[in-house]
Amino acid sequence: MKLPVCFEPKSTATVFRSLLDELGYQYKRTNVNRTYSSVAIVIALERTAMVYRYEVNELSAIVDIWSERPNSGNITYIEIKGKNEKDYKKILKLFSEKLPRKPWEYTIGQKIRNGWFSQGILGAKKSWYKVIE
Numbered sequence: 001m002k003l004p005v006c007f008e009p010k011s012t013a014t015v016f017r018s019l020l021d022e023l024g025y026q027y028k029r030t031n032v033n034r035t036y037s038s039v040a041i042v043i044a045l046e047r048t049a050m051v052y053r054y055e056v057n058e059l060s061a062i063v064d065i066w067s068e069r070p071n072s073g074n075i076t077y078i079e080i081k082g083k084n085e086k087d088y089k090k091i092l093k094l095f096s097e098k099l100p101r102k103p104w105e106y107t108i109g110q111k112i113r114n115g116w117f118s119q120g121i122l123g124a125k126k127s128w129y130k131v132i133e
Helices: 009-023 085-098 108-114 124-132
Strands: 002-005 027-040 043-056 061-068 075-082
Touching: 002 124, 009 027, 009 043, 009 061, 009 075, 009 085, 027 061, 075 085, 085 124
Parallel strands: none
Antiparallel strands: 002 075, 027 043, 043 061, 061 075
């Protein structure tokens, strides 16, 4: 389950860690790297992003938070990997409520930098509603 978030990875990871602490979940936090592709003209460029990884025992899940740079701005993502989708939806709903604004509410500056129709911004609200509703 991968969702875009309208905040930078560091602040997103901080809020997620705070939520895990509030819920009393045991977790291990590590930094890892993730590769992704961006397209320049017609050439795909491989890039690497630093990932904030949480291994959450109570959820039997790995949660990754990272940022990709498709254009001149960044798109942050949160992804949960594991088998218990019901619990993941619950924690993502709590996480979205803990942020200063909804994770799909990109600022005008973010929309201009990344493009109104960029992959992260265009379907963000719809993607989140599938999970938290």
